[in-house]
Amino acid sequence: MDAISTESLTKHYHVGFWRPRPYLALDGLSLSVRQGEVFGFLGPNGAGKTTTLKLLMQLIYPTSGRAEILGKPVGDVGVKRRIGYLPENPYFYDHLTAEELLEYFAGLFGYSGQDRRRRIEMLLDEVGIGPERRLQLRKFSKGMLQRVGIAQSLINDPEVVFFDEPMSGLDPLGRREIRHLILKLRDRGCTVFFSSHVLSDAETLCSRVAVLAGGRLVAAGDLSELLAFQVRGWEIVVVGLTDSDLEKLKTDGVVTHAIPLGPQRFALDLPLTVEPARLATSLTAQGVQLVSINPVRETLEDFFVRQIGTAPKDRGLGTVAR
Amino acid sequence: MRTIRHVAVNVFKECVRDKVLYNLVAFASLLIAVSYLLGQLTAGQDVKIVKDLGLAAIAIFGLLISVFIGIGLVWKEVERRSIYGLLSKPIRRSEFIIGKYAGLALTLFVNVAVMTVVFYAVLAYLNTQFPEVVRTAWPAPATDPGMLRAIVLIFVELLLVTAIALFFSTFSSPFLSAALTCGLWVIGHFNADLRNFEAVVESRPAALLARGLYYILPNFAAFDIKNQVVHALPVPAGYVVTTALYGCVYIALLITGAVAIFSRRDFK
Numbered sequence: 001m002d003a004i005s006t007e008s009l010t011k012h013y014h015v016g017f018w019r020p021r022p023y024l025a026l027d028g029l030s031l032s033v034r035q036g037e038v039f040g041f042l043g044p045n046g047a048g049k050t051t052t053l054k055l056l057m058q059l060i061y062p063t064s065g066r067a068e069i070l071g072k073p074v075g076d077v078g079v080k081r082r083i084g085y086l087p088e089n090p091y092f093y094d095h096l097t098a099e100e101l102l103e104y105f106a107g108l109f110g111y112s113g114q115d116r117r118r119r120i121e122m123l124l125d126e127v128g129i130g131p132e133r134r135l136q137l138r139k140f141s142k143g144m145l146q147r148v149g150i151a152q153s154l155i156n157d158p159e160v161v162f163f164d165e166p167m168s169g170l171d172p173l174g175r176r177e178i179r180h181l182i183l184k185l186r187d188r189g190c191t192v193f194f195s196s197h198v199l200s201d202a203e204t205l206c207s208r209v210a211v212l213a214g215g216r217l218v219a220a221g222d223l224s225e226l227l228a229f230q231v232r233g234w235e236i237v238v239v240g241l242t243d244s245d246l247e248k249l250k251t252d253g254v255v256t257h258a259i260p261l262g263p264q265r266f267a268l269d270l271p272l273t274v275e276p277a278r279l280a281t282s283l284t285a286q287g288v289q290l291v292s293i294n295p296v297r298e299t300l301e302d303f304f305v306r307q308i309g310t311a312p313k314d315r316g317l318g319t320v321a322r
Numbered sequence: 323m324r325t326i327r328h329v330a331v332n333v334f335k336e337c338v339r340d341k342v343l344y345n346l347v348a349f350a351s352l353l354i355a356v357s358y359l360l361g362q363l364t365a366g367q368d369v370k371i372v373k374d375l376g377l378a379a380i381a382i383f384g385l386l387i388s389v390f391i392g393i394g395l396v397w398k399e400v401e402r403r404s405i406y407g408l409l410s411k412p413i414r415r416s417e418f419i420i421g422k423y424a425g426l427a428l429t430l431f432v433n434v435a436v437m438t439v440v441f442y443a444v445l446a447y448l449n450t451q452f453p454e455v456v457r458t459a460w461p462a463p464a465t466d467p468g469m470l471r472a473i474v475l476i477f478v479e480l481l482l483v484t485a486i487a488l489f490f491s492t493f494s495s496p497f498l499s500a501a502l503t504c505g506l507w508v509i510g511h512f513n514a515d516l517r518n519f520e521a522v523v524e525s526r527p528a529a530l531l532a533r534g535l536y537y538i539l540p541n542f543a544a545f546d547i548k549n550q551v552v553h554a555l556p557v558p559a560g561y562v563v564t565t566a567l568y569g570c571v572y573i574a575l576l577i578t579g580a581v582a583i584f585s586r587r588d589f590k
Binding site: 054085090093095136162 | 324325328332335336339340402403404405406407408409410411412413414586588589590
C-alpha cells in the first residue's frame with residue numbers, strides 16, 4: 001500500500017469577478033509515494049504544490065480525480081489521526097501560548113494528562129522552542145511560528161507527514177535542525193512529503209522527487225535515476241600547465257572553461273566528448289601533474305531549471321481543456 | 323462530542339483573553355452609576371427605571387457580543403489561515419461549526435449570568451433604600467424573580483442572533499455579515515408589521531411577499547417581554563417555553579445551513 005496516491009487529480013478555479021475565467025491550478029496529477037520515504041515535491045511559485053497539499057488535506061475539493069492517503073480517501077477522520085500537516089507560512093491562535101496550542105491539538109487526538117504533557121515538552125524541545133513556549137503566539141517571530149508549526153504537525157506521532165515549505169522563515173541553524181528532524185522521522189519509518197523551493201534540501205533529504213510546473217507533473221522518480229547518467233562533462237585539476245598549453249587546449253576545443261587556482265594550477269572543464277584518460281596521459285607526458293579527475297554531474301538545480309523551462313505556461317482552460 | 327467541547331472551550335478562552343468579558347465591568351458601572359444618579363434626581367420611579375435599563379442593557383451588551391464576535395468566528399479562522407492546521411486534525415467541518423457556536427454560546431451564558439447577578443444585586447441594594455410603605459406601592463418587588471423569564475428569552479434571542487451571525491460568516495465578509503445580521507435583527511423586531519401589511523397595501527403580490535417574509539424571517543419581537551415583566555404583567559410559562567422552542571428550531575436550521583455551506587467550501 002502506498003502512503004499517498006493520486007490519480008488524475010485536477011483542480012480548476014474561477015478567477016475574476018465580472019467575467020470569471022477558469023484557471024487550471026492542477027492538471028491531472030498522478031503520483032504515488034511509498035511508505036517510509038522522504039518525497040520532495042518541487043516546483044516554482046504557482047506550480048500547484050500548495051494546491052496539491054490542500055487537496056490532500058481536503059481544504060479544497062478536486063474538480064476531478066481522486067487521492068488516497070494510507071489506502072483511504074482523503075478527508076477520512078481515521079486517516080487524519082495518522083497524518084500530520086504543516087501549512088505554508090503557518091498561523092495559529094494569537095491568544096494561545098505554544099504549549100496551549102499543542103494541548104489544544106493533542107486534545108483533538110484524544111491525548112490527555114501526563115502523556116500529553118510529556119509529548120508536548122518533548123516536541124517543543126525537539127524543534128528548539130525554549131522558555132518562550134509560555135508566551136502567547138502573537139509575540140512569536142515567523143521562524144518561531146514555523147517551529148511551532150512543525151511541532152504541531154508531529155503531535156500525534158504521524159505515519160505520514162506533509163510539510164509545505166518547511167524551511168521557510170528559518171535561519172541556517174534552524175534549517176539544519178529541521179533537516180535532521182526529517183531524517184529522524186524517516187529513520188522512525190515515517191513518510192515525509194515535503195514541498196520546497198530549496199533544491200539543496202531536496203537533494204540532501206529525498207529519495208524521490210516530483211517536479212511540478214504550470215500545474216502539471218513534469219518529472220518524477222528516484223533522485224539517483226533522474227540525475228545518475230546526466231553526466232555533462234568532466235572536471236580535472238592539474239598543476240604545471242603553462243598558459244600557452246592552456247590556450248592550445250582551448251583552441252582545440254578540449255577545454256571549455258578554465259579556472260586558475262594558483263600559479264600554473266587550473267581546474268579545467270572538459271566536454272563530454274573528450275576522453276579524460278587519453279587527455280590525462282597526454283598531459284602527463286608533457287610534464288603536467290594530474291591532481292584529480294571528476295565527472296560533472298547534473299545537479300537537481302540544473303535538472304529543475306531544464307524541466308521548468310520546457311513546461312507549458314498557459315493555465316487557462318481554453319487552451320488546455322480536454 | 324469531545325471534539326465539539328474542545329473547540330468550544332478554545333472559543334471561550336479566546337473571548338476571555340480578548341477581553342470580551344470586560345463588558346461586564348462596563349455593565350456593572352453603568353447600572354451602579356445610573357442607580358446613584360436616579361437616587362439624586364427622581365422619587366419613587368428609581369426601581370422601575372433601573373429594571374428597564376438593566377434588562378435593556380443585558381440585551382444590548384449581549385447583542386454587541388453576539389454580532390461582533392459571531393461574525394468573526396469563522397471568518398477570522400479562514401482569513402488568518404489557522405483553519406488549515408485545525409482541519410487537518412481529526413475534526414469534521416460540522417464539529418468545527420457547532421463547536422464554534424457552542425463556544426460563543428458559553429461566553430454569552432457567562433455574560434448574561436454575571437449581568438443578571440449584578441442586576442439583582444443593584445436592585446436588592448435599592449430595595450433597602452426605600453421604606454416599607456413605598457415598597458408595598460410597587461406593582462412587584464424590586465428583586466421580582468419574574469424578570470428571569472425576560473432574561474431567559476433575551477438569552478435565547480442572543481443565541482439566535484449568534485446563529486445568524488455565524489451563518490453569514492461562513493460565506494461572507496465581516497462587514498457584510500454584520501450588516502445582514504443587524505438588518506435581520508431590526509426587521510425581526512418589526513415582524514408584526516409584515517403580518518399586517520395587507521391591511522395597508524392593495525397590491526396582492528406585495529401583501530403575499532410580506533406575509534411570506536413574516537413566516538421566513540425570525541420574529542425577534544416575540545422574545546421581548548421586558549415591558550411586561552417590569553410592569554408585573556402576567557407572562558405565562560407556556561409562552562416562554564414555546565418562544566424558546568421557536569428560537570431553538572430556528573437556531574438548528576441556521577446551524578444546519580451554516581454546516582452545509584461550510585462543508586462545501588474551498589479554502590484557497
